[in-house]
Amino acid sequence: MRKGQNTRREIVKGALEMAGQVGLENVTLGALATELDLSKSGLFAHFESKEALQLAVLEEAVERFKLRVIRPALGAPRGEPRFNTLFDAFLEWMTVGGGDGRGFDDAAERRMGGCIFMALSQEYDDRPGKVRDAVVQSQREWRSFVSGAARLGVDEGHFRADLDIEQVAFEFVGIGMTCQQTNKLLGDPNAGQRARTAFRSLLARCRVRREMQPRRAPRVAGTLVRGSL
Amino acid sequence: MRKGQNTRREIVKGALEMAGQVGLENVTLGALATELDLSKSGLFAHFESKEALQLAVLEEAVERFKLRVIRPALGAPRGEPRFNTLFDAFLEWMTVGGGDGRGFDDAAERRMGGCIFMALSQEYDDRPGKVRDAVVQSQREWRSFVSGAARLGVDEGHFRADLDIEQVAFEFVGIGMTCQQTNKLLGDPNAGQRARTAFRSLLARCRVRREMQPRRAPRVAGTLVRGSL
DNA sequence: GTCAAAATTGACCGATCGTTCTATTTTTGC
DNA sequence: GCAAAAATAGAACGATCGGTCAATTTTGAC
Numbered sequence: 013m014r015k016g017q018n019t020r021r022e023i024v025k026g027a028l029e030m031a032g033q034v035g036l037e038n039v040t041l042g043a044l045a046t047e048l049d050l051s052k053s054g055l056f057a058h059f060e061s062k063e064a065l066q067l068a069v070l071e072e073a074v075e076r077f078k079l080r081v082i083r084p085a086l087g088a089p090r091g092e093p094r095f096n097t098l099f100d101a102f103l104e105w106m107t108v109g110g111g112d113g114r115g116f117d118d119a120a121e122r123r124m125g126g127c128i129f130m131a132l133s134q135e136y137d138d139r140p141g142k143v144r145d146a147v148v149q150s151q152r153e154w155r156s157f158v159s160g161a162a163r164l165g166v167d168e169g170h171f172r173a174d175l176d177i178e179q180v181a182f183e184f185v186g187i188g189m190t191c192q193q194t195n196k197l198l199g200d201p202n203a204g205q206r207a208r209t210a211f212r213s214l215l216a217r218c219r220v221r222r223e224m225q226p227r228r229a230p231r232v233a234g235t236l237v238r239g240s241l
Numbered sequence: 242m243r244k245g246q247n248t249r250r251e252i253v254k255g256a257l258e259m260a261g262q263v264g265l266e267n268v269t270l271g272a273l274a275t276e277l278d279l280s281k282s283g284l285f286a287h288f289e290s291k292e293a294l295q296l297a298v299l300e301e302a303v304e305r306f307k308l309r310v311i312r313p314a315l316g317a318p319r320g321e322p323r324f325n326t327l328f329d330a331f332l333e334w335m336t337v338g339g340g341d342g343r344g345f346d347d348a349a350e351r352r353m354g355g356c357i358f359m360a361l362s363q364e365y366d367d368r369p370g371k372v373r374d375a376v377v378q379s380q381r382e383w384r385s386f387v388s389g390a391a392r393l394g395v396d397e398g399h400f401r402a403d404l405d406i407e408q409v410a411f412e413f414v415g416i417g418m419t420c421q422q423t424n425k426l427l428g429d430p431n432a433g434q435r436a437r438t439a440f441r442s443l444l445a446r447c448r449v450r451r452e453m454q455p456r457r458a459p460r461v462a463g464t465l466v467r468g469s470l
Numbered sequence: 471g472t473c474a475a476a477a478t479t480g481a482c483c484g485a486t487c488g489t490t491c492t493a494t495t496t497t498t499g500c
Numbered sequence: 501g502c503a504a505a506a507a508t509a510g511a512a513c514g515a516t517c518g519g520t521c522a523a524t525t526t527t528g529a530c
Contacts, residue, residue, distance in 0.1 A: 015497060016507055033367045035264065041488065053490085054508040062488060126366065134363040137355065137426045138262045148426060155427075182419055182435045183442075189422070190415030197366045197377060198384075206411045213412075213446060244527065245477060270518065282520080283478040291518060477526065487516070496507065 020058045020068075022048060027069045032109070032128055035135050036066050036143070066143050073128050074150055076110040082157065091168030092219075095161050099184070099211050106188045107195050107204055126196045129154075130189060155181045162218065171218040183214050249287045249297075251277060256298045261338070261357055264364050265295050265372070295372050302357050303379055305339040311386065320397030321444075324390050328413070328440050335417045336424050336433055355425045358383070359418060384410045391447065400447040412443050 026048050030039045041062065045052040059065040081101045088097035106127050133151060136144040158181040165171035187210045195203035255277050259268045270291065274284040288294040314327035335356050362380060365373040387410035394400035416439045424432035 019507080035266075035364065037264075037267070040486080042486065051509045052488090053510070056489070057508070131363040131366075133422050133426050134360040135264065137360075137422075148428075151422070151427060176438075179435055179438055182423060183416070183439050185422070186415035186419030186439070187412070189418040190411055193362050193366075193380070193414070193418070194411060197362050198380060199377075206408055209405075209408055210412050210415070217442065248477080269516080271516065280479050281518090282480070285519070286478070472530085474529095475527085477524100479522105479524070481521090481523100483518105483520075485517075488513100490513075491511090492509105493511100494507100494509070496505105498503105498505080500502090500504105 016058065019050070023050075023055055023058060023065070024068045024072045027065060028072050028128070031069055032126065032131070036069060036132060037135060037139070039066070039069070041065075063142060067146060070132070070143065070146050070150070073110065073132075077105065077129070077154075080110050081105050085161065090164040092165050092170040092215075095165050095170075095218075096215070098158065098161050102184075102188055103191065103204060103207055103211075106192050106207075126192050127188070130192055155185065158184050165218060175218055180214065180218060184211075187211055187214070245287065248279070252279075252284055252287060252294070253297045253301045256294060257301050257357070260298055261355065261360070265298060265361060266364060266368070268295070268298070270294075292371060296375060299361070299372065299375050299379070302339065302361075306334065306358070306383075309339050310334050314390065319393040321394050321399040321448075324394050324399075324447075325444070327387065327390050331413075331417055332420065332433060332436055332440075335421050335436075355421050356417070359421055384414065387413050394447060404447055409443065409447060413440075416440055416443070 023044065027039050027044055030044060030047070041056055042052050045055040048055065059068065081098070081104075084101040085094050085098035088094040109126050110128070129147070129150065132147045136147045155178070159177040162171065162175060162177040162180040162184075166173060166175050166177070187207050190210075191203050191207035194200045194206060200206075252273065256268050256273055259273060259276070270285055271281050274281040277284065288297065310327070310330040313330040314323050317323040317326035338355050339357070358376070358379065361376045365376045384407075388406040391400065391404060391406040391409040391413075395402060395404050395406070416436050419439075420432050420436035423429045423435060429435075
């Protein structure tokens with residue numbers, strides 16, 4: 013018997029979309045039921061509590077992120093190529109948003125727009141509970157993946173040996189965050205280009221040395237202090 | 242007669258603090274009244290609608306931001322010193338959060354923690370209305386101020402003449418955003434240091450040329466393409 | 471101290487919140 | 501096609517939501 017599992021998925025998908033608009037905490041069982049043509053109790057019967065639904069939504073978001081961002085990166089050769097692919101996929105996720113990856117519903121996709129994890133980071137950074145814990149874990153794992161990709165760049169000899177990979181991850185996600193604000197809130201169509209420019213700069217600092225300190229006399233290759241990134 | 246004006250301020254301050262925890266949209270008149278030892282109707286009498294209260298809260302946040310970030314920067318000499326001061330003040334705002342600047346209530350200050358505008362950017366990026374419009378305007382003005390500070394750096398001869406000042410602002414705010422997530426959500430005490438390191442890198446790119454393109458043979462000062470930042 | 475104006479209260483509105491319970495319908499294994 | 505199981509519906513719960521209104525208390529200028 014599996015009809016129930018199917019509707020459960022539909023509920024989670026609908027809740028994820030709604031969460032992108034009003035926030036996960038403000039997804040309402042009644043409104044969700046109305047949108048999905050279900051009775052409120054029929055919907056609720058699939059979860060033991062609203063919190064359980066929220067956790068399911070987060071799980072779905074993580075799955076989509078893996079599908080749309082992590083997997084494409086893993087398909088690229090280790091080192092700089094994978095690092096670049098990771099950023100491209102991340103940027104795509106940030107600007108387009110994460111559809112469910114099975115039969116694109118473009119309209120719904122555009123409507124969702126933007127990275128749900130950024131919203132969740134803000135929504136739960138002061139709200140203790142299981143949902144917050146899950147959000148924290150997802151973001152820790154994401155940073156770890158980014159820094160891991162940078163580490164592979166070092167291992168492959170593409171990046172500097174003394175690269176601070178966590179600093180790279182820090183700046184990497186920062187570019188994505190600004191990009192989202194620039195694109196979605198400020199409505200600047202150049203957000204993607206700005207992000208790519210910033211990433212190119214980050215990439216350059218990963219690759220070479222002696223790029224950090226300002227040089228008053230650029231042609232003279234005198235003693236240069238090694239920067240931390 | 243002015244007693245009413247005073248309570249109004251108290252209400253707005255309380256609402257701002259509450260907004261930092263649960264989001265501006267979830268600030269509830271009842272809960273706010275309880276916390277301030279007021280009746281719900283007595284509280285509500287000071288505003289024509291909840292939206293008016295929200296706008297007042299946003300206004301208060303903008304005032305605090307000006308007091309804590311903009312003003313210190315304007316007190317520094319134009320150019321690189323002001324640019325540096327701006328970042329320091331911004332970072333302080335991001336990590337400590339914005340108190341009201343009159344008699345520090347440290348407890349309340351720590352409780353608030355973090356930049357309310359980041360939360361608002363997420364909360365309203367998909368929620369049309371006057372509040373969203375006000376949030377957008379505040380963030381546009383903020384970016385404009387940052388890029389203006391960078392422009393002064395160019396004018397003063399501290400920064401490159403061909404500097405893309407909007408790109409600088411883009412990356413500037415990105416550092417702050419990641420810093421907040423790293424500090425508040427992930428609980429990493431090194432977030433501030435990471436942000437400072439990232440800023441030092443950005444600053445270096447503002448100051449000098451020829452830093453963008455990777456060089457396979459660093460010692461050879463061959464033909465170098467000028468990067469956009 | 472008086473008295474009008476301002477500030478605040480408390481009761482109440484319909485709507486909706488998450489949740490529970492008991493039917494009723496639909497699906498599925500046989 | 502039948503019975504058991506699963507899925508859905510409907511009504512109702514107390515609580516709270518934003519908002520209104522008449523009544524009351526507090527305030528401030530004279």
